[in-house]
Amino acid sequence: MRQQGNLIDTDELRTFDAVATKRSFSLAAVELGASQSTVSQRIARLEKRLNRTLVRRTTRMVSLTPDGEAMLIYARSILAISHEARLRFARPGLKGVLKVGIEDEFARTRLPEVLGIFRAQFPDFGLRFVTGRNEHLHDVLRSHEVDVILGKSHSDLASEPGEATLWHEQLVWIGHTSLQLGSSDPVPLVSYLKPSLTRGLAEKALLASDRPWVDAAECSNLLGVLAAARAGLGVMAIGKSFRKTTLAEIPEEAGLPTLGKLAYVVESNAVSSDSAVGAFRAVLSEVAKRSADKEHHDAAALPLG
Template structure:
């Protein structure tokens, strides 16, 4: 005898999710590769298990009851967890050490989340990190000090795109900037892709600027901007609460986008680097939508 209140029957939940999505028993059956009668039976068993009416069905339409709408949230969460567990357990265990280079801006914002996910999925696998500016990371990749890097696009043949990052102007809230003022610019030392885009935007808009601070790393750039010395360019999803986006009335030109990519030494990513890239991609999607 089935125990009432035991909700975990993924076949029933999948049938319910399919019917809720398609609003049709026949379309749900086609999607699941089952007979329509099987789908109906699974929905009926789920309703009996819950002692709640979940689906309202007429000759013309299928709709969810209020209890059905509430149950759909739980059903999809349970199915997502089930799929995550299946993928995790089906994945072969990784052992060894992966040497990784990570770009500064990502390190300060999202790296802890990436490390947490990777550690949970591959507890027996080690990581060694080099962090820094994009140009330095490319050097250590060429010298085989790392196996894979996450950096900004340079149109390399081995680059695998993860996401595009919109650049914005940020500065301390105390900084007042008028459209007629030369832009007090805080930037990286050259060479720098971010600096190149920044200066190109200012030149294109014929907006004069003054280099008030040049720094070799992100910590220095942020410190200078936080002090109120000037404005800087940074990826929108990397913006810190201590800095505010420069208002439109300052008249600063749009900056465009940078592409973040994964590059490796080999012709293709091996299993370890591929797994790390998958985690990076997952976190990037969460952060940028």
Template sequence: MTRLVDPVLLRTLAAVVRSRSFSRAAEQLGLGQSTVSQHVQRLEAQLGHRLVARDTHSVALTPEGETVLGFARTVLDAHERLERALAGGPVRGKVRFGASEDFVQSRLSDVLRDFREAYPSVDLELSVALTGFLNDALARGELDLVLGKRHVGETQGVLVRRDRLVWVGLPTALPERGEPVALASFPAPSITRAIALAALTQEGRAFRVTCTCASLSGLRAAALAGVGVMAQPRSLIPDGLQELAHPDLPRLADVEFVLSGPGLHREPSRALAHEILNADIWD
């Protein structure tokens, strides 16, 4: 008789794929790294296939792992719906959700639309701003849940995924020999701004800020006009712009996307957090 697959093991596999790291999956799930490895090994042993190809630099799915992940997401979604049904009645209430400006042009809108369709009795109130401002509002009790960014090494929030910041823009905006780097940037306290300025300063690269705007659409317009280059997570490069490489553009640090707030542990915000954690927003 075929044994049923434990949803806990499937949830662990999904977290490893989403975060591209066993250690970061452990952080997200609140487990030890050895436990995460054991979950994946148990799943592989039960299914009789290697699911995850591991090396010292990355974690990737095997073809069998890709197949299992597709089914895993279906099972986890069904499991979540069953839990809601057994909890008695539809989820009701209000979610005051804050999203960092970087995410407004991503597939986050698809997740929010699906959430509203799945939870018609929940009133969703969306705020879009820089992560620093959203965290301030969270501290004042004005938001329940925030999807924002943090520097690598910081510990607040639940890790959604890690990404590399890259330089993006048009090739025509790249500096000529000896000219300063023209930079289009969010204002302080933007995390991407801080990382970009620190990298340029550390490498001794001359730069000038040619556009400061709190709106990603405004920065995109400036970059499309060739006003300057901008730093952006690789998975969130705006349409029409491209990743750039140039001797005067130093390598940028990674950044982490996180969910924060008391809503992580209570309904209805917990349901939205679950949808975001299990969505392929940036793939």
């Protein structure tokens, strides 16, 4: 039996992934910044390495063979591991403790992913973090109790020094499924205590639509606000991707106004240039990109009609 050579050539795997995605050698060449002949040669070398035909190519179309479909799964896994390894070893080793502030809603949903990535890339580095409302995070940043925060911002507000937007979050109205709200009923509002950016946007939207409301419940933290909403006391505003399955978006028949979007921003002290801060910001950016890609993929997968 002829022994096959090394299967791990990332240039060939990356080219194969591009051809499989684009279903075109010419489009893959454009994406990779290579010539079409180079793309063809890399695919031919990979097929020779495997002793299998991976790609069917005619004058009108490019498709994968069953072996090609199977190999694509391995190729993408290998490329992902290679990418993570480059990220891990391209940065200098870090030791010490990074102090981080994380906004409540993010802390309850995506923080474990961030911590896992950071820990994998910097196993000798410690994290000390606080979670809480946006206003509190800015207070602890200004007092230098933390090095970097992930908080909220709004397009109507001027950017702070050292602030960078990671993604925009659509705000939605949510409440318990048992809550019945007519289009002319006063809105029972569940919200944070003032000052609160999310509460301010909710009240602004209600005022602009001439919709009356009553303060059904107020709390200083997210756990309390969610508890009140789950108890059916009223409706609350929250980022769409942070909505929990125990609460549902309020149907259009309730006539609630559109809330708009908030920006999630990462901000560090202007005097801070620590490499650990830059590394944590990079991890946050990576998670934000993954979330955006997943949201785009999920939206594209929805049936039309």
